[in-house]
Amino acid sequence: MSDLSKRLxxxxxxxxxxxxxxxxxxxxxxxxxxxxxxxxxxxxEAIAEGQCLFGESRIQEARAKIPLLPGRARWHFIGHLQKNxxxxxxxxxxxxxxxxxxxxxxxxDRISAEAGARPRILLEVNVAGESTKFGFAPDALEGVFEExxxxxxxxxxxxxxxxxxxxxxxxxxxYFVALRTLRDRLQTRFATPLPELSMGMSEDFAxxxxxxxxxxxxxxxxxxxxxxxxxxxxxxxxxxx
Ligand SMILES: *Cc1c(COP(=O)(O)O)cnc(C)c1O
Numbered sequence: 001m002s003d004l005s006k007r008l009x010x011x012x013x014x015x016x017x018x019x020x021x022x023x024x025x026x027x028x029x030x031x032x033x034x035x036x037x038x039x040x041x042x043x044x045e046a047i048a049e050g051q052c053l054f055g056e057s058r059i060q061e062a063r064a065k066i067p068l069l070p071g072r073a074r075w076h077f078i079g080h081l082q083k084n085x086x087x088x089x090x091x092x093x094x095x096x097x098x099x100x101x102x103x104x105x106x107x108x109d110r111i112s113a114e115a116g117a118r119p120r121i122l123l124e125v126n127v128a129g130e131s132t133k134f135g136f137a138p139d140a141l142e143g144v145f146e147e148x149x150x151x152x153x154x155x156x157x158x159x160x161x162x163x164x165x166x167x168x169x170x171x172x173x174x175y176f177v178a179l180r181t182l183r184d185r186l187q188t189r190f191a192t193p194l195p196e197l198s199m200g201m202s203e204d205f206a207x208x209x210x211x212x213x214x215x216x217x218x219x220x221x222x223x224x225x226x227x228x229x230x231x232x233x234x235x236x237x238x239x240x241x
Pocket of ligand 1 (some may be wrong): 034036057078079162201202203217218219220221
């Protein structure tokens with residue numbers, strides 16, 4: 001067994017255990033393998049182990065990487081979406097996790113109409129109120145939610161958060177609770193289903209699942225440390241189905 005296979009197996013076990021603790025099936029939690037900075041060879045290994053859903057956070061990198069991998073791979077965009085990259089991003093990704101402002105949502109909606117796309121999106125909430133972070137402030141989101149629901153092309157079915165780094169996973173619990181609570185409130189107040197909660201990364205995905213995550217975005221726990229790594233398209237082979 002390769003290191004990657006072992007790490008992936010360990011992540012799957014932790015997901016199953018955490019799902020059981022929250023009274024759910026492991027199938028209720030989707031694992032998004034965050035492959036940014038890693039070469040297609042590593043993703044191919046994950047695909048061979050049955051992991052076909054990947055998260056990327058840079059459009060340029062994804063545009064180069066996606067065509068090198070077999071058609072079984074599915075892609076979510078998990079980063080901040082820049083307006084000038086939306087057109088290129090639309091055909092590549094089946095979901096956008098980090099829709100973090102009214103402006104981005106409106107741009108995505110308009111360009112989707114022009115491109116004939118209907119993307120699924122998650123709204124990013126700045127749960128810790130960090131001034132340096134993207135995302136809707138929880139109160140502000142309630143104020144503009146009606147308007148967001150009125151957008152014609154984007155399909156909103158949940159929320160996402162990227163809390164500040166913590167020393168112990170347990171410290172992140174309050175942020176996950178805050179996201180779930182906000183989701184519950186929006187669902188009731190606007191009578192619209194928001195089943196998806198994208199929360200939890202390598203360090204804290206088990207706690208996020210205990211608090212209701214339906215998607216976890218896990219990078220280094222699967223692919224290893226990415227510090228100092230930066231994949232460039234030149235050296236990579238093309239894989240076939
Ligand atoms: C990089 C990234 C992740 C994965 O982080 P790890 O700590 O490596 O699991 C998850 N979510 C977002 C938005 C990211 O940018």
